[in-house]
Amino acid sequence: MFTWNILSFLEDLSVKLDPLYHHELNKLKSLKSNAKNEPIDHLNPWDVLYYQKKLLKTEYNVDDELVVKGVLELYQEIVSYLRVRPTRARANV
Numbered sequence: 001m002f003t004w005n006i007l008s009f010l011e012d013l014s015v016k017l018d019p020l021y022h023h024e025l026n027k028l029k030s031l032k033s034n035a036k037n038e039p040i041d042h043l044n045p046w047d048v049l050y051y052q053k054k055l056l057k058t059e060y061n062v063d064d065e066l067v068v069k070g071v072l073e074l075y076q077e078i079v080s081y082l083r084v085r086p087t088r089a090r091a092n093v
Contacts, residue, residue, distance in 0.1 A: 031054055
């Protein structure tokens with residue numbers, strides 16, 4: 001019964017995500033087509049990451065380098081508030 005629930009969930013997820021996948025894939029193909037000035041019918045595996053980054057920058061105004069920099073700055077600020085105190089080792093009884 002547990003396995004059936006998992007498989008049912010994954011099938012349902014697949015049905016719901018498939019249209020979104022094709023929509024995003026078409027956007028990536030369109031970006032490549034515009035860059036090459038020729039119609040594109042497929043994307044090579046090595047093209048996907050490149051055009052995903054371009055899509056994030058152009059459509060969503062997200063720069064992944066700035067995101068990483070911001071996350072690291074936030075992490076550094078959080079860690080600066082932590083204080084580590086040495087503790088004595090306890091003997092196992």
